[in-house]
Amino acid sequence: MSDRMGAEIDGVQTKIWRWASSNAIWVVLALLFAIAALLSDAFLRPVYIFNVVRQAAPVGIAAIGVTLVMILGGVDLSVGAVISLTAVLTAVLMDGQVANIPLAVTVALAAGACIGGINGTLIAYNRISPFILTLGMAVVVTGMTQIYSGGTARGIVSPGFREFFNYRIGGIVPVLALTFLGLALLGVRLQQTTKFCRNLYLIGSNPQAAELSGLPVKRITIFAYALSGLMGAMAGIALLARSGVSSTFAGRGLEFDVLAAVILGGTTFQGGRGGIGGTIAAVFVLLIAFNLVNIVGLDYNAQLIVKGAIIIIASSAYIYFKKVR
Amino acid sequence: MLLEIKGLTKRFPGVLALEGVDFTAEAGEVHALVGANGAGKSTLMNLLSGVFRPTEGEIAIDGKSVQLSSPGVAVSCGVSTVYQEFSSIPQLTVAQNIFLGREPCGKSGILSHKKMCADARAILDKYNLGLDETSLVEELSVANLQLVEIARALSVESRILILDEPTAVLSLPEQENLFRIIEQLKQQGMLILYVSHRMEEIFSISDRVTVLRDGRKIDTVRTADISPADIIRMMIGHDIIQSSGLAAAAGGEPILEVKFKDSRRGFKVIKGEILGVAGLVGAGRTRLARKLIGLEGNDEMDIILHGKKVNPGSPQDAIQHGIVYLTENRKYDGLFANLSVLKNTTASALERFSSFGFLQQKNEREAGTEILDRLHLVASSVDVPINELSGGNQQKAIFGRALLCNPSVLICDEPTRGVDVGAKEEIYQLLVGLAEQGVAIIFISSEMKELFAAAHRLLVLHEGDIVEDLPTDQLTEEKVLQAATGTLN
Numbered sequence: 001m002s003d004r005m006g007a008e009i010d011g012v013q014t015k016i017w018r019w020a021s022s023n024a025i026w027v028v029l030a031l032l033f034a035i036a037a038l039l040s041d042a043f044l045r046p047v048y049i050f051n052v053v054r055q056a057a058p059v060g061i062a063a064i065g066v067t068l069v070m071i072l073g074g075v076d077l078s079v080g081a082v083i084s085l086t087a088v089l090t091a092v093l094m095d096g097q098v099a100n101i102p103l104a105v106t107v108a109l110a111a112g113a114c115i116g117g118i119n120g121t122l123i124a125y126n127r128i129s130p131f132i133l134t135l136g137m138a139v140v141v142t143g144m145t146q147i148y149s150g151g152t153a154r155g156i157v158s159p160g161f162r163e164f165f166n167y168r169i170g171g172i173v174p175v176l177a178l179t180f181l182g183l184a185l186l187g188v189r190l191q192q193t194t195k196f197c198r199n200l201y202l203i204g205s206n207p208q209a210a211e212l213s214g215l216p217v218k219r220i221t222i223f224a225y226a227l228s229g230l231m232g233a234m235a236g237i238a239l240l241a242r243s244g245v246s247s248t249f250a251g252r253g254l255e256f257d258v259l260a261a262v263i264l265g266g267t268t269f270q271g272g273r274g275g276i277g278g279t280i281a282a283v284f285v286l287l288i289a290f291n292l293v294n295i296v297g298l299d300y301n302a303q304l305i306v307k308g309a310i311i312i313i314a315s316s317a318y319i320y321f322k323k324v325r
Numbered sequence: 326m327l328l329e330i331k332g333l334t335k336r337f338p339g340v341l342a343l344e345g346v347d348f349t350a351e352a353g354e355v356h357a358l359v360g361a362n363g364a365g366k367s368t369l370m371n372l373l374s375g376v377f378r379p380t381e382g383e384i385a386i387d388g389k390s391v392q393l394s395s396p397g398v399a400v401s402c403g404v405s406t407v408y409q410e411f412s413s414i415p416q417l418t419v420a421q422n423i424f425l426g427r428e429p430c431g432k433s434g435i436l437s438h439k440k441m442c443a444d445a446r447a448i449l450d451k452y453n454l455g456l457d458e459t460s461l462v463e464e465l466s467v468a469n470l471q472l473v474e475i476a477r478a479l480s481v482e483s484r485i486l487i488l489d490e491p492t493a494v495l496s497l498p499e500q501e502n503l504f505r506i507i508e509q510l511k512q513q514g515m516l517i518l519y520v521s522h523r524m525e526e527i528f529s530i531s532d533r534v535t536v537l538r539d540g541r542k543i544d545t546v547r548t549a550d551i552s553p554a555d556i557i558r559m560m561i562g563h564d565i566i567q568s569s570g571l572a573a574a575a576g577g578e579p580i581l582e583v584k585f586k587d588s589r590r591g592f593k594v595i596k597g598e599i600l601g602v603a604g605l606v607g608a609g610r611t612r613l614a615r616k617l618i619g620l621e622g623n624d625e626m627d628i629i630l631h632g633k634k635v636n637p638g639s640p641q642d643a644i645q646h647g648i649v650y651l652t653e654n655r656k657y658d659g660l661f662a663n664l665s666v667l668k669n670t671t672a673s674a675l676e677r678f679s680s681f682g683f684l685q686q687k688n689e690r691e692a693g694t695e696i697l698d699r700l701h702l703v704a705s706s707v708d709v710p711i712n713e714l715s716g717g718n719q720q721k722a723i724f725g726r727a728l729l730c731n732p733s734v735l736i737c738d739e740p741t742r743g744v745d746v747g748a749k750e751e752i753y754q755l756l757v758g759l760a761e762q763g764v765a766i767i768f769i770s771s772e773m774k775e776l777f778a779a780a781h782r783l784l785v786l787h788e789g790d791i792v793e794d795l796p797t798d799q800l801t802e803e804k805v806l807q808a809a810t811g812t813l814n
Contacts, residue, residue: 193686195679201664202672208658212620213673213726214644272663 024317025265025281032288040295043288047168050177052287054166057180058083058239058251060283063258063265064187065116065231067279068197070262072224073204073271074130078119079232079258081141082112083251086236088145091155098158109233115141116229120222138255149248157244165241176241183234187276200224205272260307261286286310326388327352327516328485333382335368342368344540345382350533352484355507355517357527357548360537361560361605361806363771366520369537370487373518374406375399386485405478406487411470413477415463420445422462423477448480452506468499475506486510487518492526493607504530522605524553524812538562553812561773561802580765581648581734582629583617590791591626592784594734594765599756601780601797602769605809609789610769611653614736617767618643618650630734644673649727653738653769659723660711667693667707669722674729696725701751717748724755735759736767741775753779773802787811 036043043049062079069076086108093104119137123130149155165176191197199220203210211217239250265282267274289310293303328350335343343365350356360366371377373384375393383390386402393399399406413422420442421428429440445458454472456465462473471491478486488507492500507517507530519531527534528548536543536559543559577596584591594600604610616623619637628636630646637643640650652659661669670693671678678689694707700721704714711719720740727735737756741749756779760766770776776783776797783800785793785808793800793808 193683195675195682195684198668198675198684202661202668205661205664206658209652209661210672212618212640212650212652212658214639214641214730215672215675216641272661 023278025278025285029281029285029288032285032292036288036292039292042295046172050168050173052284052291053177053180054174054242056283056287057176058235058242059254059257059261059287060180060280061183061238062232062235062254063261063279063283064183064276065228066258067187067262067265067267067274067276068200068224069130069228070267070269071197071200071204071271071274072221073207073269074123074221074225075134075259075269076116076119076225076228076232077131077134077255077259078115078137078141079228079235080251080253080255081138081145082115082229082232083236083239083254084247084249085115085141085145085148085251086112086233087240087250088149088153088155088248090237090240091153091157092149094155094158094161096156096158098160101158101161104158105237108237109230112233112236113226113230116232117222117226119229120225123225124218124221142252145248151248153245153247157240162241162244165238176238180238184276184280188280191276196220196223201272203271257286257307260310264310326350327386329385329388331383331385333369333372333384334380335365335372335377336380342540343372343379346537346540346542348535348542348545350516350518352514352516353511354533355511355519355531357519357521357531357534358537359520359522359527359534359556359560361522361771361773363539364537364560365540366537367489368540370406370489370518370520373399373404373485374487375404400481400483403482403484404487405481405483405485407471407474407478407489407491409489409493411474413462413470413473416461418459418461419449419456419465419473419476420458422473423448423458423480425477427481444480445476448476452476452479452509454506455502468495468502471495471503472506479510483515485516485518487520489520490522490607491519492521492523500526522810524556524810527556528553536560553810554807557803557806557810557812561806580631581767582627584627584629586625586627590794592791592794594767596763596765597760598782599760599766599768599780601776601783602767602786603771603773603776603783603805603809604786606771608786608809610786611738612789613786614650614738614767614769617734617736618648620650644730647731647733648736649673649730649732649734650736651723651727651738651740653742655716655719655723655743660719662712663710665708666697666702666704666711666714666722669711670697670707670725671729673726677729692729693725696728697722700725700728700755715745715748716743717745717751720744720748720752724752728759732764734765734767736769738769739771740768741770741772749775773805776805777802785809 033043062083066076066079089111090104090108093107094100115137119134122128122133165179166174168174169178199215202213202215203217203220207217236251243250261282262279264285265274265278265280267279286307289306290303293306298306326349330346330348333343333346334341346365346369358366358369368377372379373393375396375398378394384393385391391402393402393404414425417425423445424441429437429444431437442458449456449458454476456469456472456476462470465473491503495503510517519527521527531548533545534548534551534556535545536556538560577598579593580596581594582591592600602610602613612621615621616626617628619639619642623636627634630648635646637646637648643650656662661672667690671689675684678685678692697707702718702721702725704718711722714722740752744752753775756766756768768776768780780797782796783793783805784791785805787809788811792811793805
C-alpha cells in the first residue's frame, strides 16, 4: 500500500526525469538543428539534410553494433580497424569487375563478423577486459590490413558500386542514406521485440543476476560482439561507397566518433541502459555540430576541440541527471 | 575499569540492532562476546571500533567518556580491531602494512624506510610474531596475514584489541599460536574482546563471557562458573519452544536426493516438504545451494532429481532441470536494478514467451502480471524500475521469476532478509502453499524461529558438514544451536 501511494506522490516528477534522462539527446538534436537552421539556410534544404545523413552512414552503422555491445556492459574499440580492413578487402576483391561485387561484400561481412566473434569468445570465456581486448584486436587488425594491402590503396572499386549507393532517389535521397536509416529503424524495432536484445539489457544490468537466472550469458556475449563486427564491416563497405577510395587507414580514429555517439546517446559504460535510437540521434548531433563549426569557419583542429568538449559536457550532464534523481 | 559501556543503543531504519547494553571489561582480561546470528555482536563491535555511531548510550575508556566518531578516532582512543576480512594491501611489505597511513618520516617529509623497518622489527620481536618485516604480504599465508593485522593493531599502542572470529580461517597449530599471543597480550595488561561462536575456544581462552540475544545483553559470567550448555541456553533464551515444528510430510516420494561420494551424510527432499537448513554464518549453507545449481563444482556429490542423476553444470542447466535458486543477496546477484518489475519477473522464462527469437510481449505481460498479482506485489505499475520498490516487493518479484520457471525444487536462501514483517508472513505462506502443490523446498535461514515455523525437516550444517538431519518436531532450538556450534555430543 505504501508503495502505491509513494509512487503516485512523486510519480509526475520521476516520470519527467525519466523521460528527460532517456530522451535528452532528442531535445539537444532539435535545439542544435534549430540553431543550425538559423545560422545557415542550407540546413533547411532537403538535399543538404540527406547529404548529412549520407555523411553519417559509416559512423552511424558502426555505432548501431557498438551500442548493442555497450548495452551488454562491454565495449568495442576494434570497430575502426574493422572498417579499414573491410573497406580495403572489398575494394581489392572487387578488382574493378561488377561480377566480383557479391563475393567481395560477402567476404568482407564474414571477416567483420569473424573478428567480432573472436572478440566475443575471448571475452565470454576468458573474462578479459573488453577495453583491453578490443584495443589489442584493433592493433592486430590494423597490422593485417597493412600486410594485406601492401600499405597502399591498391583496390579498384567496381563500376556502378559507388553510383548505386550515391544515386539520389527522386533527386534527393541517396541510397546510402536510405540504407543507413533503414538499418537504424530495423535496429530500433528489433531492440524492442527480440529475446536477444532483452537478454542484452538483462546481462548488462547485472551479469551475476543474469547468470543466476539461467540466461545464456556466453552465447549472447559472443553473438553481440559478432554483430558489432558485422556492422563494422557494413560501415566499411558504406565508407567505400561514400568515398570510393580504399585508403588503408580509412577507418582510423572512427572508433572514437562511434564511442562518442553511443555514450552521448545514453548507452553508458554501465550497461543495461540506453539504446539504438539515442545513438542515432547522437550521431546527428555530433555531425551537425561539426558542420556548424565548419560553416562558422573554424578549421579541422578547432573541430577536434569542439568534438572533445561536447563529449565531456554530455557525459557530465548525464552524471548530473543521475545524481538529481 | 578500562572499558565501560552504559545503555548503548543502536537503531537502524526499522530495526533495533542493540538495545540498552551495559557492559564492563577490565585490563588484562580476555572477554568473549557471544550470541547467535543477529544477536548484536557485530553492531556492538562496530560501535566500539567507530564504524557506527550509537543512537543512545555512552562508551567510557578509563572512566572518561569518549565519542568514537570514526575508526581513526577509535584507534587514537586505543581501540584496535582485527576484522574477519583483512584490510592489508597485498603488494606492500609487512612493515609497510603495519605502518600504513602512519609511515615514519624524516624532517624533510621523506619516508624513512630504515626507521619503519626497525620499528616493525621491534613490534614483531616484542610479541614473538615470527614474521619477516620485509616479506610481501601477498606471499603470506592467511594465518600470517592475520598476524600482520594484529601487529598493525599493536603498533598504535592499543589498550583494547577486538578480534572478530579470529580462528575461522586458522588451522589447529595456527590457532594455538594465536592463543599464545593472546595470552601474552593479556599478561601485558591489554583487554581482548573476543567475538566468537565457537564454544571450545571460548572455554579455552576467555576469562569472562558476555551473551547477547536480540540486541540485548543477557548476562556476563565468569567462564569458569559456567558450562557450554548454559551459554547456549542463554543464547536462545528461556522461552524455548519444545517441539513446535510441523509434522514431517507423510512419506511422499523423494524429489531431490543428494549423496556425498566420500560417504558423508546425504539428504533428501520429499515431495511436499519444506527442508530447513540451519547453521551459523560461514557454515556452508549458501555454498551447498550454489553447488546444487552448478555455480560451484559439485563433483563430490551425486545430485539425484526424480531418481535420475543430474549434477547441473550451470544455473541455466539447473533451471532446465527445474532446480531454481533464490539468492540471499538481492542487490548483488538478484535484481536487475534499473529494469522494470516485469522484465525482472520474466527474466528466467523468456524462452516461454518467444517464438523464432521474437518476444510475444502480450503473453509475457499477462503471465508476469498474473504471477505478481498472485504474490500480492504492490507497485504503481509493473513498468517502474524495480529499485523503486520496497525490499518485500522486490523479493516478491524475484519469487515470481522463480515461479515462472515451474520449479520442482526451489532453494530459498534467506528469503525474508530485508523484508518487513507483513511480507515475511506472506512469504512463509507462499512456501507452505508451494510445498502443498508438490514443489520441494529448501529453506535456508539464520532465523531459528522461522525455520521452526515453516520447515518440516531441519538440516544443520557445521563447517561444511551436515551434523543433524531430523524432522522439526524431534528437534529443539537448543539442540539445533548445539549442533550448529559443534558442541553436540
